Amino acid sequence: MTSGSKKERKGEDGATGACADLRAALSEIVSTAHKTRFEALRETLQHIRTSFDPASVTMTSTNIPDAGSKLAAALQESQEATHKVFALVEEQKSLVEQCDAQLSQMQHIASQASVSQKELVSLIEQHRSLTKKIRERAHDIVIAQESQDLVGQKIKKVHKLVHDVEAHLRSLLSYFKIEVPTEYHLDENGTDDDIDQDAANDILKDFGL
Amino acid sequence: MAVNLDPNTKILVVDDFATMRQIVRKSLGELGFHNVQEAVDGVDALEKLGKDQFGFIISDWNMPNMMGLDLLKAVRANEKFKGIPFLMVTAEAKRDNVLEAAKAGVSQYIVKPFTVASLEEKITAIFARKSASA
Numbered sequence: 299m300t301s302g303s304k305k306e307r308k309g310e311d312g313a314t315g316a317c318a319d320l321r322a323a324l325s326e327i328v329s330t331a332h333k334t335r336f337e338a339l340r341e342t343l344q345h346i347r348t349s350f351d352p353a354s355v356t357m358t359s360t361n362i363p364d365a366g367s368k369l370a371a372a373l374q375e376s377q378e379a380t381h382k383v384f385a386l387v388e389e390q391k392s393l394v395e396q397c398d399a400q401l402s403q404m405q406h407i408a409s410q411a412s413v414s415q416k417e418l419v420s421l422i423e424q425h426r427s428l429t430k431k432i433r434e435r436a437h438d439i440v441i442a443q444e445s446q447d448l449v450g451q452k453i454k455k456v457h458k459l460v461h462d463v464e465a466h467l468r469s470l471l472s473y474f475k476i477e478v479p480t481e482y483h484l485d486e487n488g489t490d491d492d493i494d495q496d497a498a499n500d501i502l503k504d505f506g507l
Numbered sequence: 508m509a510v511n512l513d514p515n516t517k518i519l520v521v522d523d524f525a526t527m528r529q530i531v532r533k534s535l536g537e538l539g540f541h542n543v544q545e546a547v548d549g550v551d552a553l554e555k556l557g558k559d560q561f562g563f564i565i566s567d568w569n570m571p572n573m574m575g576l577d578l579l580k581a582v583r584a585n586e587k588f589k590g591i592p593f594l595m596v597t598a599e600a601k602r603d604n605v606l607e608a609a610k611a612g613v614s615q616y617i618v619k620p621f622t623v624a625s626l627e628e629k630i631t632a633i634f635a636r637k638s639a640s641a
Contacts, residue, residue: 380526384533492600495618495625501602502616505609507636 365456372452379445386442390435397428511634514539516562521545521552521578522596523570531565531596534623538630549573553581556588563630568597568604576607583612592633596621 404421471477520531520543528545535543544559546552548570555561564582568575575595583589592614597604600618608616614636615629 377526380529384529492598493602493605493618494600495621497602498600498605498616498618501605502609507609507613507615507632 365459368452369456372449372456375445376449379442379449382442383439386435386439390432390439393428393432393435397425397432400425400428511638512540512630513562515542516540517542517544517560518563518565519544519546519552519555519561521547521549521564521566521570521575523548523567527567531626534621534626535565537623538627549575549578549581552578556582556585556591561588561591563633564591564593565596566593568595568599568608576604576611579608579611579613592637594629594633596626 522528550572566575596617598619614633
């Protein structure tokens with residue numbers, strides 16, 4: 299019995315040794331495979347990181363939120379300028395009506411037999427004062443349009459940012475070999491294919507409109 | 508002044524942009540129409556249409572909650588106000604948009620920017636056609 303056990307133990311020792319070797323070899327293979335894949339992944343991520351313009355970090359954390367608030371501000375400024383123009387135009391209309399009323403008065407007085415030169419001169423002076431105000435309001439209306447330039451500048455900056463973001467996204471998608479539909483590409487001018495009123499009328503005519 | 512449209516006609520102007528609603532309102536004022544109500548989108552417009560009698564609707568295309576096209580379809584599908592003339596006044600000047608609007612029963616379509624003259628022309632055309640078919 300003892301010799302058998304010894305034989306078995308010897309056998310077991312041999313088997314254990316071989317198993318251990320096999321286990322160690324397998325462990326090494328798996329570890330190497332993991333390491334290789336991990337290294338490959340790390341290299342890929344590194345490549346992605348370095349292939350991006352470092353400015354895109356700034357773009358994401360600062361420029362994009364800033365662009366959003368710029369657009370909101372531009373919209374607000376544009377609305378305020380428009381309301382200002384409306385108010386000036388209403389004032390202008392009122393001045394013109396006053397002018398009309400004065401001219402009617404002057405016409406009535408001039409048609410009368412006895413008209414005092416002093417009265418006429420006074421009316422003309424009042425009229426001149428009104429036309430001066432009308433000229434000033436017209437100038438104020440022109441000045442109120444200056445906000446359009448500020449709004450335009452803000453919108454241009456945002457447009458450029460959108461264009462740059464699109465370019466970065468395309469390069470990322472291209473890196474992962476993902477196809478991008480070309481029909482949605484925003485060109486440098488941001489233009490698309492709108493039709494004019496005449497073209498719209500032609501379409502409506504086909505419907506009897 | 509547009510023909511065949513009573514100056515007291517109640518007009519509903521629908522646009523999410525307050526400035527645009529003012530511009531349309533003032534333009535209508537220049538044409539002698541002062542009975543104007545405003546709605547901020549299609550949902551608001553349908554609510555107002557349900558509560559009052561309107562003779563004319565002027566709507567933008569791009570609006571939150573309910574687009575102008577969806578408003579048009581909802582108006583045409585409603586027995587109570589399906590016959591109200593509907594003018595689309597919009598910067599959305601794509602060929603497909605005009606086609607869709609025409610198929611959905613729009614009365615006319617104006618491409619922005621518009622003038623008082625072009626608005627008058629369209630209103631005249633709408634109500635001349637309405638009178639002719641009456």
